[in-house]
Amino acid sequence: QVQLQQWGAGLRKPSATLSLTCAVYGGSFSEYYWTWIRQPPGKGLEWIGEINHSGFTNYNPSLESRVTMSVDMSKNQFSLKLRSVTAADTAVYYCARGVIPLHYYYMDVWGKGTTVTVSS
Amino acid sequence: DIQMTQSPSSLSASVGDRVTITCRASQSISRYLNWYQHKSGEAPKILIYAASSLHSGVPSRFSGSGSGTDFTLTISSLQPEDFATYYCQQTYSTPRTFGQGTKVEIK
DSSP, X not given: OOEEEEXXXXXXXXXXXXXXXXXXXXXXXXXXXXXXXEEOTXXXXXXXXXEETTOOXXXXXXXXXXXXXXXXXXXXXXXXXXXXXXXXXXXXXXXXXXXXXXXXXXXXXXXXXXXXXXXX | OOOEEEEOSEEXXXXXXXXXXXXXXXXXOTTOEEEEEEOTTSOOEEEEETTTEEOTTOOTTEEEEEETTEEXXXXXXXXXXXXXXXEEEEOSSSSOOBOOOEEEEEO
C-alpha cells in the first residue's frame, strides 16, 4: 500500500520561503507525477504544480515565479519551495501522486496535509 | 487557464436522497474530468476519473457522466458517510484546475 508522508515548517514569516517535503513509501517513484495542492482557509483546492522522476515540471502560472519543485530519487522524496510568502499563502498543503491510465490523469494517493501559516 | 464552475455551491439532502452535482468547463475538455470527495480534516479522495470511470473501492452509488463542457456527479442514494465537499478537476491541460466545490450537508 503506497503511502505519502509529508513534513515541513508550519509557521513562516512574511517574505520567507516555505519548504515542504513528501516521502513515498511502498511503491514505485518513477512511473508517476508528484503533485502539490493547497487549500486556503475557507476556500477550495488549488493545484500548485507537479514534477516527474526526471525533474520535468508543470507549475500553476499564478505561482510559477515563486515555486520550485524537486525530486530526490535516492530517497523517494519530492519537495516544494515557495518563496516570498505572504498571508495569502496560508493554507493546508497536500502532496499527492498523479497517475495517468490511458492518458486520463488523476491523483489517487494523498498525504495527510500540512498546515502552513504565514504570520509575523 | 480553463475555468471550472460547479453548481450548486451547497445543498442540503437527506439520507437516501438522489443527489446531482454539475460541473461546467470554460472550454471543451473531452472527458478529462475527475471528481474528488473531501471531508474536513482529511485528504481528498478520488471518486471518478475520465468523467465516468469509478475508482477502485468507490461505492457504486457514485457515478459520473458528461463530455465536452458539461459533467455530472450523481449519488444515487445518499449515505451518512457521503456528507462532504465534492470537487471536479479538469486534467485536459495545465494548470489542472478545480471547481470551487459543492458542500453536501444534512437536511
